[in-house]
Amino acid sequence: MIDVVATAARPATPDWVRRLPEYLMIWVPLLLSAAHLVTFSLWTIWISFTPSTLVPVTGWVGLRNYTSVLASRNWQIAFDNLLLFGSAFVLLSLITGLLLAILLDQRIRGENVLRSIFLYPLAVSFVVTGTVWSWLLNPGIGIQKLVHDLGWTSFRFDWLVDRDMAIWTIVIAAIWQSSGFAMALFLAGLRSVDADIIKAAQIDGAGPIRIYRRVVLPTLWPITITVVVVQLQFAISAFDLVRALTNGGPGIATQLPALVVYDLMFQRSQLGRGAAAAVLMLLILLAVLLPYAAWRYLRRRRATHA
Amino acid sequence: MRERTFAPSRLLIYLVVSLVAAAYLAPLVVVVLNSLRSNEEIAQASMIGWPQQWTWSNYARAWSGFCVAETCAGIRPYMLNSALVTIPATIISTLLGAIAGYAVSLWRFRGDNWIYGIVTLGLFLPQQMRLLPWTIVLRDIGLINTLTGLVLIHTIQGLSFTTLFCRNYYVAIPHELIRAARIDGAGFFRIFWRIILPLSAPILIVTVIWQFTHIWNEFLYGVTFTTGQQQPVTAALIALSAAVADIPQHGVQSAAVIIAALPTLLIYLLGGKYFVRGLTAGAVK
Numbered sequence: 001m002i003d004v005v006a007t008a009a010r011p012a013t014p015d016w017v018r019r020l021p022e023y024l025m026i027w028v029p030l031l032l033s034a035a036h037l038v039t040f041s042l043w044t045i046w047i048s049f050t051p052s053t054l055v056p057v058t059g060w061v062g063l064r065n066y067t068s069v070l071a072s073r074n075w076q077i078a079f080d081n082l083l084l085f086g087s088a089f090v091l092l093s094l095i096t097g098l099l100l101a102i103l104l105d106q107r108i109r110g111e112n113v114l115r116s117i118f119l120y121p122l123a124v125s126f127v128v129t130g131t132v133w134s135w136l137l138n139p140g141i142g143i144q145k146l147v148h149d150l151g152w153t154s155f156r157f158d159w160l161v162d163r164d165m166a167i168w169t170i171v172i173a174a175i176w177q178s179s180g181f182a183m184a185l186f187l188a189g190l191r192s193v194d195a196d197i198i199k200a201a202q203i204d205g206a207g208p209i210r211i212y213r214r215v216v217l218p219t220l221w222p223i224t225i226t227v228v229v230v231q232l233q234f235a236i237s238a239f240d241l242v243r244a245l246t247n248g249g250p251g252i253a254t255q256l257p258a259l260v261v262y263d264l265m266f267q268r269s270q271l272g273r274g275a276a277a278a279v280l281m282l283l284i285l286l287a288v289l290l291p292y293a294a295w296r297y298l299r300r301r302r303a304t305h306a
Numbered sequence: 307m308r309e310r311t312f313a314p315s316r317l318l319i320y321l322v323v324s325l326v327a328a329a330y331l332a333p334l335v336v337v338v339l340n341s342l343r344s345n346e347e348i349a350q351a352s353m354i355g356w357p358q359q360w361t362w363s364n365y366a367r368a369w370s371g372f373c374v375a376e377t378c379a380g381i382r383p384y385m386l387n388s389a390l391v392t393i394p395a396t397i398i399s400t401l402l403g404a405i406a407g408y409a410v411s412l413w414r415f416r417g418d419n420w421i422y423g424i425v426t427l428g429l430f431l432p433q434q435m436r437l438l439p440w441t442i443v444l445r446d447i448g449l450i451n452t453l454t455g456l457v458l459i460h461t462i463q464g465l466s467f468t469t470l471f472c473r474n475y476y477v478a479i480p481h482e483l484i485r486a487a488r489i490d491g492a493g494f495f496r497i498f499w500r501i502i503l504p505l506s507a508p509i510l511i512v513t514v515i516w517q518f519t520h521i522w523n524e525f526l527y528g529v530t531f532t533t534g535q536q537q538p539v540t541a542a543l544i545a546l547s548a549a550v551a552d553i554p555q556h557g558v559q560s561a562a563v564i565i566a567a568l569p570t571l572l573i574y575l576l577g578g579k580y581f582v583r584g585l586t587a588g589a590v591k
Contacts, residue, residue, distance in 0.1 A: 019493075019494070021495070022409075022493070022494035022495060025402075025405050025409075025494075025495075026405065026406060026409040026413075026415065026494075029402040029403075029405075029406055029462075029465055030406050030410075030421050030422075030425055030465075030469070031421070032462055032465075033425045033428060033462055033463075033465040033466060033469075034421050034424040034425050036436070036439075036462055037424060037425070037427055037428050037431055037466075038424065039439070040435060040436045040439040040440070041431060041435050041436075043438070043439045044435045044436070044437075044438055044439060047438055056438070056442065100323075100326065103319050103322060103323050104323070106316070106319055108316075108319060108320065108323065114323055114327055116575075116578055117327045117330050117331055118326070118327070118330055119574075119578070119581075119582060120330075120334075120571065120574055121330065122574075122581075122585065123519060123570045123571055123573070123574035123581065124523070124567050124570065124571065125522070125523030125524075125525065125540050125566070125567065125570070126523070126525065127523070127525050127540040127543050127544060127566075128540075128543070128563055128566060128567045129333075131543060131544075131547060131559075131563055132333045132336070132337055132563060133333065134547075135336075135337075135340075135353045135556065136333060136336065136353065136354070138353075141348070141352050141353045141554075141556070142352065142353050142354065143354065145351075145352035145353070145354075146352045146353075146354045146355070149351060149352060176329075176330065176333070180330075181585060184582055184585060184586060185586060188586060233430070236432070237432045237433065237434070239433075239525070239526055240525040240526065240540070243525070243544065244543075244544060244547075258432075258434060258526075261434045261437075262434075262437075262526075262530075265437060265438060266530065271438060274438070275438060277434075278432070278434040278435050278437070278438075279435070281432055281434055281435075282431070282432060282434075282435055285430065285432060289430055
């Protein structure tokens with residue numbers, strides 16, 4: 001009681017002055033971060049509607065930058081590649097990740113070591129991954145050369161220089177780099193399945209495969225969706241990996257949206273079009289993220305109502 | 307009894323797992339072996355092979371000898387650049403993120419949910435949406451082509467992650483603890499320093515590892531905002547491959563790749579548990 005009176009009676013500095021340092025420490029970083037996200041997004045969107053080329057200029061060209069990007073062969077190839085690369089990479093890394101997680105979940109020896117091996121590529125940069133795989137997949141010095149030297153001279157594995165197959169080299173490298181991520185999430189999901197349910201199923205006479213199919217795997221689908229969304233997010237903005245592995249080639253056969261953006265902005269000095277391509281990338285991303293956010297929201301609401 | 311009936315299938319499990327593990331390790335092994343072979347030896351055979359003659363000089367040349375563009379100082383200056391960007395940006399963004407996460411989760415203030423919501427959007431906004439504005443801002447404040455500029459970018463962008471990590475960790479701390487301390491007259495910083503920080507070791511390790519790995523491995527900003535001698539090591543590796551495209555020096559290049567990947571690989575080896583925790587925490591945002 002006395003304490004409260006004493007505090008209230010303290011004259012000195014006003015409350016907000018005393019608390020200024022903490023306000024600054026809380027607000028300055030948060031405001032800087034939030035402000036840069038909002039203003040930079042709006043800024044890029046604005047540039048995408050201007051006739052900017054070498055430097056940003058004011059002016060309004062409506063959707064002209066968008067139509068010209070969408071009509072360019074570069075973007076069309078990039079978009080087709082994204083569809084192929086995105087779906088193949090996500091699907092294959094889901095399968096690889098789930099398979100590895102199930103195998104590791106069989107109480108095998110050396111699980112920790114194996115898990116570390118499957119996850120270490122995630123610690124390596126995409127530049128390193130891309131560089132290393134560009135050597136391995138290069139028919140002149142990599143796997144094909146090795147097999148030829150061993151005597152099988154008709155062996156062909158030259159996807160890296162094959163226009164139609166080159167995109168698959170990016171799929172291979174991307175799976176090597178990040179299927180461990182899917183494995184880690186799936187393994188955590190498998191480990192959190194209620195042991196009692198499994199025991200009950202065993203008592204009912206269900207074999208291990210049946211238990212997996214009927215009891216364990218159905219609990220994994222929320223994790224599956226999370227993995228898909230995270231991997232798609234990576235696929236949509238993939239840049240470093242492609243830059244190091246194929247640099248968009250041969251020709252423009254492995255072009256992807258992020259490379260188109262960079263090319264327009266910094267190599268062709270088409271700032272307006274580059275910004276338009278960046279906004280298009282954002283729209284593609286939103287087409288994945290918005291349904292995901294809605295799904296998460298509905299799930300959480302259902303969980304709180306239940 | 308049960309073990310015996312399972313034996314063949316368990317053998318199959320071990321076989322499959324070992325094969326996949328070998329496939330995951332193969333690229334690393336190949337590059338390590340190449341870094342110990344001479345350029346000529348690799349040129350005669352292929353990238354995949356056992357060293358006929360162990361060559362250690364590749365590392366010395368990669369570290370301080372070979373030429374990128376016009377300068378022949380090896381990979382060392384670029385490693386230094388990466389360290390000078392990564393270490394400050396990691397420390398600052400982690401510290402500010404911890405304070406922000408603490409303020410948002412335990413202190414509460416008007417508008418906290420709003421600003422936190424906006425900050426976490428940074429996890430999703432593609433870098434491409436920020437490239438042009440950053441270029442203009444960095445030029446205006448005179449930080450284009452400087453390491454300080456990269457530190458600034460990585461600090462501000464990293465805040466989205468660090469704030470999220472710390473906030474999600476701090477919400478689990480009982481509010482009564484804070485309330486009791488406030489009644490005793492402890493202020494914002496005192497509570498942070500005395501109560502929150504001592505509880506934070508696990509999440510700070512996760513955050514530091516996450517930030518370090520991501521900033522060290524980052525390429526797009528490095529290649530966009532810096533040139534020549536100011537580039538981080540990821541950008542320098544690409545420049546190196548381009549520079550030697552005519553006469554590849556795969557032994558030296560392999561050594562350079564190993565050196566460039568070593569810091570994050572070491573951190574992964576030492577703090578694997580926390581590394582994985584960061585991955586899953588980042589995913590379930």
